[in-house]
Every structure is written in structure tokens, then in C-alpha cells.
Amino acid sequence: MIDGTPKLKVLLIDDQPDSLNAMSSRLESEGYAPIATSDAQSAWQHLDDGVAVVVTELDVAKTKGVEVVRFAKQHAPHAIVIVVSAEPDIGLAVAAVREGAFDYLTKPVDPSDLVHRIEMALSRRRMAAEIASLHLQLNEKHGLQNMVGNSPAMRSLYEKIRLVADTRSTVLVTGESGTGKELVARSIHHLSKRKNESCIPINCAAIPETLVESELFGHEKGAFTGATDRKQGFFEAATKGTLFIDEIGELELGLQAKLLRAIENRTIMRVGSTKETSVDVRLVAATNRDLAEHVKNGHFREDLFYRLKVVELKLPPLRQRKEDIALLVQHFIAEISADAERPVRDIDTEALEMMKNYSWPGNVRELRNTLEGMIVLSMKPVIEASDLPTHISNHNESQAIIKPGMTMSEIEKEAIRRTLQHTGGNRTKSAEILGISLRTLQRKVKEFGL
Template identity: 40%
Template sequence: MKRILIVEDKTSLAQVLCEAVEADGFEADVAANGTEGIRKLADGQRYVAVLTDLRMPGADGIAVLRQSRESDPDCPVIVMTAFGTIENAVEAMKLGAFDFVQKPVDVDHLLVLLRRCQEHRELRFENLLLKEEFRKRHGLPAIIGDSPKIVEVSQAIQRVAATDSTVLLEGESGTGKELFARAIHQLSPRHARPFVAINCAAIPDTLIENELFGHEKGAFTGATARQSGKFEIADGGTIFLDEIGELALNVQSKVLRILQEQRFERIGGSVTLETDVRIVCATNRNLSQEVKRGRFREDLFFRLNVFPITLPPLRSRKEDLDALANFFLQRLMRDLKKPGLQLSGDARAALREYDWPGNIRELENALERAAILCEGNTIERSDLGIASTASVDDRLREALDLSGSLGEATERASRAVERLKLSDALKRTSSRAEAAELLGIAPRTLIAKLKEHGLGE
């Protein structure tokens, strides 16, 4: 990364700055006023730093700073202030400016600052990847996000990891239940022992017992040798019962027994085995409701519900979107060998507007698909393929006139729908009788309505 955005309305100064940074090996992108600077930032170009004048007619340096914080929160912004405007500089620092320089600009000092920005940028970039590498080597998954909600969950996990308590992870699909289950294991004293995951939804009811408890040779046709179950394999470690809400009632009672006694038998076996496993389970159902409906054993629920943790949906912590998107982008840059990959400002806005019913997994998939589809290195809103589902409500709001009372607005909307239905029916049929039939109304009514709407002749 070498490019620097210079926003300065005085052409002579812009020229001097431009030459100075280029002589130092940077590339300069000059905007002649705040509005132009904001546009360049919103386009999603990534800069080493933004250097902006503070006082400019129209959009000023503060507006440029705001846009930069929004388009690329990590990009350092340096503001230039004239003598006597130090208060504005202080305000800029409060808003997150990296530093400020006074005019007349000391070019050498400025270049030192810019080089520091460059180091800061490259370090941040490497840091994220290093963190991931480190965590991978030590088995700790990278948990991204610093919203209060995710911090709270992370702290809960650290505290409970040290114990042997059963943990119940609840949350919508794609919110990171498995990721957190692994983190609990890795942070626990059991981390050197196995982490065994079982997806209760993926195994047919008739096989799950075999999966969990194993069998003795000859226990059933085809059981040609003794086989250990997951509970046996996980001894000393952690067993992750994913989608526990899908477990059949008869298997639930067996799981309950293990939890109570930590003992079980292999299918067809007479020896009782003792096991020392820590249970972490996850579900995207509401288990207490399942209990009420008689689909989940209440006694098992109480056993599992020792330390419940609810993972927040992505839509309730949109402040983590940028960090998550950056994290996935960096991984894609490496995996797809597209080093300059970036999101345009508008694409970032699209990410924020969307509701993410599939949560982080959906985000991860949307970015991967967009990274492959996009022309060049910039992912645009249209590459994300989420815009159309972004918000039906918003599109309706645009199309309808919602002013006035409830009665008035509804009346207007229903008339608009009626008109559309009528004219569509006329287009699709060759006679009024046919149109009336299609609409499910009497021909008389159709004629009256057409007249009312001024349709037909």
C-alpha cells in the first residue's frame, strides 16, 4: 500500500505536498476540495493515509475525516490546520484523527508521520493474519468483534472454560456456536485431550446410540468387531453435542444417564464403562419451549442448562460488521491470491443495511462469492448479491405513499393493488368474462371497477 489521499483546496500547496510525498516513494491522489475527497473515500480506494486541510469551503476536513472513518476505519487521517484553528484540530483528534500538522507544513515532519502511518497500516494487516496463524497453531479459533455483546460472551467463555461445567450454547444458525464450543475446549485444562464433535441432526436416530456409545462384537448383524463410541474416545476431553435439540427422546434418556453418572455400556455389552467428559452442547432451537411442547426431556434440559450462553445474531451487533468483513477479506486475499481486494464504500453500506438471517456464515459466504465474482479488486454492492433481499420494507416504503391516517394510507395502497391486478388481468386474458374469472369476481363487479379506475375503454 503506497497511495496517499491529499485533500487541499489551495492548488499551490496541494502541488508541493504531492511532489514531496511522491519524491518519498508514495503515490499521491489529490482532491481539490472536501466533496471530491469524500467521493474518493466513498469509492472504497484504500490509502496509507489521508492528509486533509481542515478549513475548506463546502465539505470541510471534519467531514472528510468522518467519511474516512466510515469507509475504512483503520485508515489514519492527518489534518492540516492554519494558525489559530487549533481548537478544530483538537476536535478532529477527538473524532479519531491520527495526528495534526500546523501550516506552514513542515514537509520533513509530515513525511516522518506518513511513514509511521504506513508502518501502522502494514502492522495492523500482518497482525490480523498473524493472530489467526498463531491461533491456528495453538488451536484457538480467531473470535472477531469487539461489540459489548461479543465481549460479554467471550468473557463468559473464558470463565466457564476453566471449570468442568456443562455449557449450553444457544443462538441462531451461523452465529458461531461451534467456534465458541472449540474455544471453550481450547481454553480449558482439557485442551490436550480430544475434542469430539457430534452433529445430532446428521445421524439417523437408529445409529446415534452406536455413535455415542459404540458396540461389542456381535451386538447386531454387521458388528464384526468392537467399536468405541464417541463418549469413550472423548475420555478426558470435551464432547460437543451439536444440534442437541434434534436428539430423539429415547436417546435423550441415555444421554441423561451419562451426564448423571458418567457411566455407560457399549451396545450389546455388559461391562459398564466410566468416562470423564465435559459436555458442551449447542442448539438453534429454544430448548425450554421444546420442553413445554414435550419434545425435549425436562430433566435433561435442567442438566444441560447449567451454564447457558446465548450467541447474539449479527443484526444485533452490526458494529462488528467492519471488523468481520476485514477479517474475511484478508483471508480471501491470501487464499484467492488477490492482494488488493477491497470493498467499495457502497458495498460496505450494503453490508450494514442487510439483516443477515444467516449471520456470520452468510457474511463469510457472501464475501467469498463476491471476491470471486468481482471485476478487478473492488467488491461492489452488486457483487454481494444481497441488495435485493436487503429490505422489502424499505422498497415498499419507497413505492407507497404512507402519509395521512392509517385508514387513508391503507385505502390508497389497496386501490393501487386493485388497479395493478385489474390491468394485469386484462393483459393476460382475451375477454372480460375471462378476466373476471381470473380475478375471482363477477363480470358486473369487474366492469364497475374498471370504470372506477378509468381502465379499459
């Protein structure tokens, strides 16, 4: 708890006096305001007293199983609920989490662990509020519901999207694989006057080279073997809307010339036809290649390059906006857990720091896929460091604490920071590990601004 802030109320419900007293005493020493009761029925009257957290045994007098959680969430939806059970029961734990419980503990409850879980829950709630607020702001100001990030680089990108969206200018979106180029294209479409029409994506790398022209411009019946009917291409299908051409650097030179003509004249010619067809399409292209270098090497037409690059939007790789990782992780945890019907609700401090320290060569796509792999295999409410793939945990282990040129003060600060990170912010445990008094640790934390 931070000095000077109002004490958060924690409602404790347990029919065992020793357990109740131990939890209450520890919470009070940590700066919380515990309300201890042994009877669920009498405890409910405190739910309207501004209780921030409810810690309840699942089997208390006259109230059974997840009914405790259901009642608490119905009458105090703002409160975080942590359930305690005398026996480990995975089925009961999953049911409790589905009813809205944040965490599940088994007896005997370690008071230090309880404090740690409460702090994690409060941190998650603050993060969830920040994500919700960010999404609301982006939606109201920019219309960017599916993009997550609050870093300066992303805020600059949002503003550029807003400015270019309602023009007819061709846009080239550049960035490494997995950075979210299609999300940018869809946001441009959503903010434009064309938003009620189709936004059609085509990935040049995913279509056989012999079929790309037919896919883009369509073909007439009998134009080639297998062309049994006239087919409309993506340009015609996207008329009055937006056509998003991904991996445009994969187009062969002959098709580049035809694409340039379609952009400049706003007409296309189906394969096998001699008649031009007018199209009204907003074009957004994307690439993870250095097109300027391809122009120099003769692999990409210079005239098409400059025609596409009327406006260029560059997406930063995830390693250059690590301050967004916590937001992205919480966003994906909520999304994936809901889709997979898993109880995962949060990530602990150590695991999150390890994810922040990883370089993410596959960017946001790799981050999401990594989280999905962990979540679908988990029946726990919190992702821990031990759940991370070895390539991420090994990467973190290889990061040395002491580096050449560091001062003793810097080394001390880093040792304290990593120990607090390891204990999830538990200062008592950190002081024990570091071999110093709690008072000394608190002074150092204040001194180093940790």
C-alpha cells in the same frame, strides 16, 4: 482529511507532467502532502520520509512492470501502493495486487477518483489494524483467536467463556443457525486444562437416528447387522478432552435418557454390551431451538434440560450486533482472498453500508458465504455495490429515506449521509449531487456530526 491532523505524504511517480500536476494539485487541495516525481529511481529516496501512500505508473523509466510494486513494498512495507497503467491489463493488475498493491487504475486518472481510492485504502488500513489489535487482545486476554467482534454483546460473551472454561460445568450454547456456536465450544476447550486433548464435535441432525447411539457410545462386535468390529464411540474418543454435541434438540427421547445417565454417572455402555465404561469428558451442547418450549411440549426431557443448562451462553444474531459487520467483512475478505488467490482486498463504503443494512437471517455463516461467492468471481481489488447479490441490494433499495414523523433536519441529515455514502465520502461530488456549495456541505457535516 480531518482539520488539525498531520498531512499524509503521498508519493506520486508519473513520467507525464500533465497527469502528475493534476494529481498533485487535487491531493494538495484535499489536505494531503504530495511528493511528485517523474523518475522512479529518484523517487525511492522519499520512501524513508514517512510516505503513507505511493501512486506509481507501472512502466516508468528503467523500472518495468510489477518490479515497481515489489521495490516499494520491500523498502516501505507500511506504505499503501496504488498502481497506474496506460493500458488495461487484467493479468498485470492481478500480478501487481499479488505483489502487494492495494489498487489498480488505468489512464487517464481522474484526480477525484484517485482521492477516493486513497481514502478507501487508508480506511482499510485502519480497519486491518483494528482487527489485528482485537485479535491480539482476545488471544492474550481470552484465547479466542477465531472469534471476531468488538460489540458489547460479544465482549460480554468472551468474559463468560473465560470464566466457565476452566471448570467442569456442562455448558449449553444457544443461538440461531450460523451464529458460531462451534467456535464458542472450541474456545471453551482451548482455554481449559483439557486444551491439549481432543475436542470432538458431533452433529445430531447430520447422523441417521438409528446410528446416533452407536456414534455416541460405540458398539460391540455383532451388536447389529454390519457391526463387524468393536467400535469406540465419541464419548470414549473424547476422554480427557471435550465433546461438543451440536443440535442436541434433535435427540430422540430414549437417547436423551442415556445421555443424561452418561453425564451424571460419567459412564457409558456400548451398544451390545452389558459392561459400563468410565469416561472423563467435558460436555458442551448447542441448539438453535427453544428447548424450554420443547420441554413443555414433551419433546425434550426436563431433567436433561436442566442438567445441560448448568451454564447457558447465548450468541446474539448478527442483526443485533451490526457494529461488528465491518470487522467481520474485513476479516473474511483477507481470509477468503488468500485461500482463493484472488486480488480482492477491500469493500467500498456504499457496499459496506448495504451489507450493514441487510438483516442476515443466516447470520455470520451467511455473511461469509456471501463474501466468498463474490470474491471467487472477482478479479478486482475492491468489492463494489454492483457486486452484491440482488437480494441484498434490493433490500437496501426498499429502505425509504423519508419516514413518517421525521423532522426536516432529520431528512436533510439522512439525505447528506446517504449521498456521502454513495460517493464514498467524496465531499466535492456529494455537494454537486445535492446542489449545494462545498462550504455549505462541510458546515452541515460538522453540524450533523457526520
